[in-house]
Amino acid sequence: MNENMRKTFIAVSINGLQRPDLPSPENTDGPLTSHNSVTLNDDHIQCAERLPPPSSVTAMASGLLDRVSSLLSNTSLQFRFFGHDVNVFSAIFAVFVVSRVMKLLSGIRTVNHLPGLRVPFQPLDVPGAMLPTTWWNPGLHFTWKRRFTFYKEFQNENVSIVPFISGVPSIFTSNLDVARQVAAGGHKTSFIKPESASRALLLYGMNLAAADGETWRRHRRIMGPAFNNTLYQMVCSETLETYRDMISAEGWDSKDTIDVPVIQRLTFKLAFLILGKCGFGFSFNWSEPPTAPDGSMSVQEALRIVADSHMLALFAPKWLLSLPFRRFKQIRQAHDQLMGFMHAQIAERKAEIHDLVGGATSRTDAFTMLVKANEDESGKFKLDDQELIGNVFIMLFAGHETTAHSLAATLGFLGVYHDIQDEVVEQILSVVGLDRDPTFDDYSKLDKVLAVFYEALRMFPAGNLLIREATEDTVLQIPNPPGQEGTTAFPVPKGLQIVVDMVGVQYNPRYVDEPEKYKPSRWYGVSNESEAFSAFSVGPRACIGRKFATTEAVAFLTMLLRDWKVEPKLRKGESKDEWRTRVLDAHLVLTLGVADVPVTFTRRVKN
Numbered sequence: 001m002n003e004n005m006r007k008t009f010i011a012v013s014i015n016g017l018q019r020p021d022l023p024s025p026e027n028t029d030g031p032l033t034s035h036n037s038v039t040l041n042d043d044h045i046q047c048a049e050r051l052p053p054p055s056s057v058t059a060m061a062s063g064l065l066d067r068v069s070s071l072l073s074n075t076s077l078q079f080r081f082f083g084h085d086v087n088v089f090s091a092i093f094a095v096f097v098v099s100r101v102m103k104l105l106s107g108i109r110t111v112n113h114l115p116g117l118r119v120p121f122q123p124l125d126v127p128g129a130m131l132p133t134t135w136w137n138p139g140l141h142f143t144w145k146r147r148f149t150f151y152k153e154f155q156n157e158n159v160s161i162v163p164f165i166s167g168v169p170s171i172f173t174s175n176l177d178v179a180r181q182v183a184a185g186g187h188k189t190s191f192i193k194p195e196s197a198s199r200a201l202l203l204y205g206m207n208l209a210a211a212d213g214e215t216w217r218r219h220r221r222i223m224g225p226a227f228n229n230t231l232y233q234m235v236c237s238e239t240l241e242t243y244r245d246m247i248s249a250e251g252w253d254s255k256d257t258i259d260v261p262v263i264q265r266l267t268f269k270l271a272f273l274i275l276g277k278c279g280f281g282f283s284f285n286w287s288e289p290p291t292a293p294d295g296s297m298s299v300q301e302a303l304r305i306v307a308d309s310h311m312l313a314l315f316a317p318k319w320l321l322s323l324p325f326r327r328f329k330q331i332r333q334a335h336d337q338l339m340g341f342m343h344a345q346i347a348e349r350k351a352e353i354h355d356l357v358g359g360a361t362s363r364t365d366a367f368t369m370l371v372k373a374n375e376d377e378s379g380k381f382k383l384d385d386q387e388l389i390g391n392v393f394i395m396l397f398a399g400h401e402t403t404a405h406s407l408a409a410t411l412g413f414l415g416v417y418h419d420i421q422d423e424v425v426e427q428i429l430s431v432v433g434l435d436r437d438p439t440f441d442d443y444s445k446l447d448k449v450l451a452v453f454y455e456a457l458r459m460f461p462a463g464n465l466l467i468r469e470a471t472e473d474t475v476l477q478i479p480n481p482p483g484q485e486g487t488t489a490f491p492v493p494k495g496l497q498i499v500v501d502m503v504g505v506q507y508n509p510r511y512v513d514e515p516e517k518y519k520p521s522r523w524y525g526v527s528n529e530s531e532a533f534s535a536f537s538v539g540p541r542a543c544i545g546r547k548f549a550t551t552e553a554v555a556f557l558t559m560l561l562r563d564w565k566v567e568p569k570l571r572k573g574e575s576k577d578e579w580r581t582r583v584l585d586a587h588l589v590l591t592l593g594v595a596d597v598p599v600t601f602t603r604r605v606k607n
């Protein structure tokens, strides 16, 4: 019996993995050929290539079953089945194997036989993400690690992933037209953010980033007007102020050379303070003490704790955070204090807006603009107080890490490429000069400063996975391979997950030549709104904070690069190329960032 089971298992597994349901090589009308540049023969070969060689699967499965069989044969739990003695555990094992093979085959049908990985776990689910990357487990970071090879291997800009133990089948896309169809939102979309993807965004209340459909439209209608030039003027002037504050608080004004072991320490603080000032409307500064004059936790400290513990608050169960540890107590205190404070602030801002003639207020931060836009709205479109708070906090969570990491990567690249740094400084000097600080009006003339930021962001796209789920049976129009006109219809069943792989998009040679090279010149003269630069996503659901982030980046880099030359802080005997390979690599938690960047700043005009 055990020997028979083993043969059956191996036959079923290998047949299942090799996709007997593919059209025969002669039948070129199969569902894949129309938009693939490869023949079905190649297709079969590629699919097989993703698997270990059949002989090794056979040997492994055989070894595994021998061990399981010998273990099971020592047990005496048996029952009669069609005249045979069957061991209970063997039967359970057989049912498990058959159910997994069925899951695999059904998954392959769901993705409409699109070639791709056939793996035990979905890489974005807990087991697949936690287990190390091996030949059978792509791991959470596979889109980064395989950025130069993944889509090339399958000769397709869309690749399926079908798990056979746990997780749902999905299609990963590196094509912008497909991204536009699934991620852009809009009136008639058949795709939503699945609950599992938006849950992480809902800690402080419903908000723009987590909402879908009618709810999303209601939130965008109120959030849209808050992101305007008055806000960007504020972002610009507060960034200049924060830069000056940093220089004096860090003691840089008396030094000519400064070593910064991790530039993220500064960029995270900058991004946090700008969001605190321009997002929440708080008067934060670089060296605010953690406690207020009355001894209680200061608002700046409370917000910093909330920002730093976001991951823990997301993934730790509620009971864990209620344990009496000092750190957890601090997080609870920060959360409660901020909530009370935010509700009081809403009441205060509403009163201020109503008391002033025509609702005009001198405050220009996003929170005040949001409350004002909401007060101007009537009836069913109005957001409640918790939704207003949810939207203020989503700015912190969506805009903090993303901006900070992109700035860190920019400084890392500029440290390596001095010719590019010199070109940018030349533009800064010709637009702004040495005698005044930049203003928001200079922004459009500083396109090379914007370009160095854009190119770093292209290479480390912070919003790296846009996960969507089909709400109904629908059809995607998939562009034919480069060089071939037109599109091919690809049926998508209800429930299928489509993941826009932003790393794949940004490294797709269809959109950028030499994607592995840091070449800011590709963005010279490209306007801030242009969808040619797609790392903020595209369409109606693209990042609402794009100009917020770029205004801050341009203002900060203009001030910093005018005063300081940035260089990589090399280890003993290390070359710049070695530094680049070691340092400019991904660091992935919730968003994609760059590993710790150590740099040295040297004053350009000595004191």
Ligand code: HEM
Binding pocket: 183, 208, 209, 210, 220, 279, 394, 395, 396, 398, 399, 400, 402, 403, 406, 457, 461, 462, 463, 464, 465, 466, 467, 535, 536, 537, 540, 541, 542, 543, 544, 545, 546, 548, 549
């Ligand atoms: C370099 C910095 C940033 C990058 C790379 C970035 C990237 C993105 C991307 C790719 C999306 C689309 C996500 C999706 O559709 O699933 C997005 C959405 C969003 N971002 Fe950003 N972002 C950045 C900065 C900011 C800032 C500074 C803010 C706020 C001040 C912000 C607020 C938002 C919000 C609220 C959404 C949701 C928009 C919607 O669903 O309508 N982001 N961002």
